[in-house]
Amino acid sequence: MGKTQTFTGGRRVVLTIYVVVVAIAALTGLILGTFVEGNLLAPKFLGLIEFPATPLGLAAYGALTLATVLGVLLGLVIYVSDRYAE
Amino acid sequence: MATGQLALTVLMGVFLIAVAAWLSRVEDWRSYAPLSGGGGYGRETGTAHEEKPAGLIRWLTTVDHKDIGILYGLYGTIAFIWGGLAVLLMRVELASPAQDVIEMSFYNGLLTSHGITMLFLFATPIIAAFSNYFIPLLIGADDMAFPRINAIAFWLLPPAAVLIWAGFFLDPLTGGQIQAAQTSWTMYTPLSAEQANPGVDLMLLGLHLSGVSATMGAINFIVTIFTERNNKVNWANLDIFSWTILTQSGLILFAFPLLGSALIMLLLDRNFATTFFTVGGGSPILWQHLFWFFGHPEVYILVLPPMGMVSYILPKFAGRKLFGFKFVVYSTLAIGVLSFGVWAHHMFSTGIDPRLRASFMAVSLAIAIPSAVKTFNWITTLWNGKLRMTAPMLFCIGFISNFIIGGVTGVFLAAVPVDLVLHDTYYVVGHFHYIVMGVIAFGVFAAVYYWFPIYTGRMYQRTLAKWHFWLVMVGTNLTFFGMLILGYLGMPRRYATYDFNPAITPMQAITALHQLATLGAFILAIGMAIFVWNIVMSWIEGPIVEDGDPWSLKETNQHGHEWHWHENRVNRSIVAADGGEEEVATDGGEDE
Ligand code: HEM
Ligand SMILES: [Cu+2]
Numbered sequence: 064m065g066k067t068q069t070f071t072g073g074r075r076v077v078l079t080i081y082v083v084v085v086a087i088a089a090l091t092g093l094i095l096g097t098f099v100e101g102n103l104l105a106p107k108f109l110g111l112i113e114f115p116a117t118p119l120g121l122a123a124y125g126a127l128t129l130a131t132v133l134g135v136l137l138g139l140v141i142y143v144s145d146r147y148a149e
Numbered sequence: 150m151a152t153g154q155l156a157l158t159v160l161m162g163v164f165l166i167a168v169a170a171w172l173s174r175v176e177d178w179r180s181y182a183p184l185s186g187g188g189g190y191g192r193e194t195g196t197a198h199e200e201k202p203a204g205l206i207r208w209l210t211t212v213d214h215k216d217i218g219i220l221y222g223l224y225g226t227i228a229f230i231w232g233g234l235a236v237l238l239m240r241v242e243l244a245s246p247a248q249d250v251i252e253m254s255f256y257n258g259l260l261t262s263h264g265i266t267m268l269f270l271f272a273t274p275i276i277a278a279f280s281n282y283f284i285p286l287l288i289g290a291d292d293m294a295f296p297r298i299n300a301i302a303f304w305l306l307p308p309a310a311v312l313i314w315a316g317f318f319l320d321p322l323t324g325g326q327i328q329a330a331q332t333s334w335t336m337y338t339p340l341s342a343e344q345a346n347p348g349v350d351l352m353l354l355g356l357h358l359s360g361v362s363a364t365m366g367a368i369n370f371i372v373t374i375f376t377e378r379n380n381k382v383n384w385a386n387l388d389i390f391s392w393t394i395l396t397q398s399g400l401i402l403f404a405f406p407l408l409g410s411a412l413i414m415l416l417l418d419r420n421f422a423t424t425f426f427t428v429g430g431g432s433p434i435l436w437q438h439l440f441w442f443f444g445h446p447e448v449y450i451l452v453l454p455p456m457g458m459v460s461y462i463l464p465k466f467a468g469r470k471l472f473g474f475k476f477v478v479y480s481t482l483a484i485g486v487l488s489f490g491v492w493a494h495h496m497f498s499t500g501i502d503p504r505l506r507a508s509f510m511a512v513s514l515a516i517a518i519p520s521a522v523k524t525f526n527w528i529t530t531l532w533n534g535k536l537r538m539t540a541p542m543l544f545c546i547g548f549i550s551n552f553i554i555g556g557v558t559g560v561f562l563a564a565v566p567v568d569l570v571l572h573d574t575y576y577v578v579g580h581f582h583y584i585v586m587g588v589i590a591f592g593v594f595a596a597v598y599y600w601f602p603i604y605t606g607r608m609y610q611r612t613l614a615k616w617h618f619w620l621v622m623v624g625t626n627l628t629f630f631g632m633l634i635l636g637y638l639g640m641p642r643r644y645a646t647y648d649f650n651p652a653i654t655p656m657q658a659i660t661a662l663h664q665l666a667t668l669g670a671f672i673l674a675i676g677m678a679i680f681v682w683n684i685v686m687s688w689i690e691g692p693i694v695e696d697g698d699p700w701s702l703k704e705t706n707q708h709g710h711e712w713h714w715h716e717n718r719v720n721r722s723i724v725a726a727d728g729g730e731e732e733v734a735t736d737g738g739e740d741e
Contacts, residue, residue, distance in 0.1 A: 068701065073467060073534035080550045087554065087630070094634055098658045129557070136525060144532045 081137060088129040092121030154347060154420055161354070172301070212296040217303050218282030219604065224306055225275030226681070231314070232266035235259040237674060239645075240667040246660055248646045256645035258316065258329030265334050265352070268451070269359045270310050272589055276454045277303075277366055279596050280394045282604055284370065286711040287388050289379025294372040302365035305358050312355025316348030327351075333643060335444070338426035338436040342418045350419060357412045360405040367401035370394055388709065389471065392478050393457025396485040400446045400453075403489070408443040411436065434499055441492035449488040452584060453481060455592025456523060459545045462599045463527060466542035467534030468705045473526045480519035487516045497568045506565050513563035520556055524549065539700075540614035544595035547622050551587025555580060558633060573643075576636025582629045586673075594621070597684070602699050603715045607691035613683040620676030627669030631662045638662070695719055 096118030105116045106124045109131075114124040201207045211217060239259050242250045251259075281299065285292055293299045316329030330352040332341040341349060374395050378387070415436070417423040424430030464471045471477060493501060493509040527549050536542060558580040561567045571577060594617070601609050638654055640647060640662075647663070649656055697716025702708040708716075 068537055070468075070535040071538055073531040073536050076536055076546060077528055077531050080546070080553070084550060084553050091630075091634065095637055098634075098638060098655055133553070136521070137528075140525065140529045140532055144529055 077137070077140070081133060084133065085126050085130045089122040089126035092123070092125030093118050096121035154350060157347075157350075158420070212292075212300045214281050214285050214293045214296065214299060215604070217299055218278050218280075220303055221274045221281055222278035222604075224303075224310075225271050225278055228266050228270035228274065228310065229677075230681075232263050232271055233674060233677065235263040235266070237670060239263070240670040242645055243647075243663045244667045246647050246656070251645070253645045254328070254331060257331035257333075257643075260643060261330050261333055261352075262314065262317070265313055265356065266310075267585065268334060268447070269356060270306070270313065272451045272585070273359070273363055274306060275593050276394075276397075276451070277363075279390075279458070279593075279600070280370060280454065281366075283600065283711055284373060284391055284394055285377070286603075286714050287391055287709065288374060288377065288382050289710055290373060290377035292377075293369050294377050295369050298365055299369055302362045302369065305362040305365075309355045309358040309362065312351045312358065315351040315355070316346070319348065319351075335440060336415065336436075337440075338415070338418070338433045339428055342415060342426055350416060353412050353416050353419075357409055360409045360412075363401050364405045364409075367398035367405075370398040371402070374398075382710075389460040389474065389477060389481075390454070390457040393453045393460075393481050396481050397450050397453045400450045400485055400488065404443045404446040404450065407439065408447075411439040411443065414439075434496070434501075437496050437499060438492070441495045442489070445492045445495065446488045448581070448584070449484055451589050453484065455548070455589045455596075456481070458592045458596045458599075459527065459548050460523070462541050462595050463545040464530055465599070465700060465702055465705075465707050466537045466539055466545070467530050468537070469530060469534050470707070471526065472529040473522075476522055477526050480522040483519040484516060487512065487519070491516055494563055494568070497565050498572045510563055510565050514560065517556065517560050517563070520552075524552060524556070539598070540609070540611060540618060541595040541599035543615065543618045544591045544598070547618065548588055548591040548595065551583050551591060551625065554630075555583030555588055558583065571636055573641055574636035575632040575640045575642055578642050579629045579632030579636055582632065583625075587625045587629065591621075594618075594680070599700075600711070601684075601687070602694040603711060605688045605691065606694060607687055608694055608699065609687040609691060610683050613679055617676050617680045617683065620672055620679065624669045624671075624673030624676055628666045628673065629669075631666040631669065635659065635662045635666070695723065 096116070105113050106121065107113050108124055108127055114120040201213070202210065208216065208220065211220075236259070238251060239256060242248070242256055281293070284290075314329075316327060319327040320329065326347075328346045328348045330344075330346065330349040332344065332349060332352075336353075374387075374391055414423070414425040418425050418427060418431070426433055426436040460471055460477050491509060491513045493505060494513045497506055497509075527545075531546075558576070562571065562577065562580060598609060598614055601607070636642075638659060639649070640659060647659060649659060697719050698708055698712060700712075702712060
């Protein structure tokens, strides 16, 4: 059993997951905006800022929402990791 | 018909009594109950296995927890293949809108078989494969507390599968008199009470049997973890996988007997004109309450142990301890308790009291918190880690990202207004498959690869394992992301055909998404074929593992009890090298 090992940085992996999941949210918005024409309501980011009910508008809305929610969690991870080793 | 069924029921009863009578004769059971002396840390249980008969007899008579674990694994794999083939056929049918490959009734039979098989004959037993093999090793016990009950619990499962699948085989033999059950896995009444097909009764009996098996197993795990721990293992340093199995067993203890009772009532409704769940005299909503009071905990019965596997395996390849171990245990227990309080979120659209709906929505959102705590701890473990991208680690990471998508989509469903729109669409199917395939199955794959050197004594082919991972990861996301979108577009679940008004819903998009989902399913299937090939071939002729620490866990101080056991075995076989009890010794050449 060879014991040579290659390591990957944990931060890189976590950030990749973050970006991929946010991209999936954007893709969802894009697809829905393309297919569900006409009867879409304009979504409001955090209930405040209205986005247009177009493919791009929905994609931006989806990406921004998930980026924020998961971003808060990620911020918490970083904060806790710095404070409490182990 | 009715007398025929009565005769069948009586025959079953007589048969079961005969089996019980025979079993009580063959051995003196009590001599094997390790509790008779009052709690036995590290005592001999009288079930050490110096010599085993060879060949088939060994597997039919074994009471060794390791052998029984392997039997569970084989059984789960066969069920996974059956359930997988059923769904491939369904996906082929759905690749075009019209009904052009299989009959609708056959489609419904496949749908029912797929769901029941995957949940009760694949997922539950495959978890038992690992808990049977590894819990005694992890807690330093000689065996399970009740080795024979352990064996009986397993051997109830093959007849359960035969009964559940019986309709498919009896259909051609009886000229369509008995067909595969077409009730879907939720068996909603009045449909399931009114279908005359005896295949439904056979399935219900089989399901009941599988529940008896799960309950027996659960009792065994609870007793084992409470009483058979080595004295070095206490509650504070009990590993996370054992914690999740303990919680899961507790859930089984409360949930499965309830399902069993509800199934009996349904059988009585079908065969003896009782009216528990009928429209006149009884209530179809009652069935839904009983079913989901079992059914929601069931999803956590399935997901907690894989969460435990990932919590256990991820740190090994991140080079550091699981972050916030205590909180991961607490969140497991919290999920276990809360899971019994959310069942009515499956019934938002049945017209139950709006105040009830609101309170169930609140509890459902609350249960997202302990799940988020776990995810938080996994990610924090990763953040400052130096990761080794082995196959088990890849599956752990895939598990986490799929769990984020499955969880986010689930939170939306727990909101009443969203659920009322998406209920019974493909969105729900997409959501829970991100969990059942993307999470539960991924956790299992991680465990298969991680522990492969222990239960086979050999190493798998790493390249094939990576192919397996990437194909399954891509296939899962293609298939179930397509389903999420299909659901938004209004595609209802449980139909073999589809047809929309093109002025409202673009038919081309629906068809294209279905084809995407079918393509994804086939990519998944190719990945799974590679997996099975790899496991079988590596088991037969993979390189023998003579390293007591094949994953280099000692470097990060994470060499667990089970690897310690493995190391002892390897050392023993190097000394003895005479082909004794352990396979690794038999052909332990120096070639590596
Ligand atoms: C973590 C493991 C989970 C598993 C194994 C799982 C599994 C399932 C399954 C099998 C169904 C289908 C029920 C049916 O046939 O109608 C379902 C539906 C549902 N799930 Fe999940 N789920 C999980 C997590 C969650 C979470 C975290 C939430 C929300 C907090 C959630 C909310 C729901 C809701 C509300 C439904 C009902 C949707 C409907 O019938 O319209 N699930 N889930
Ligand atoms: Cu539920």
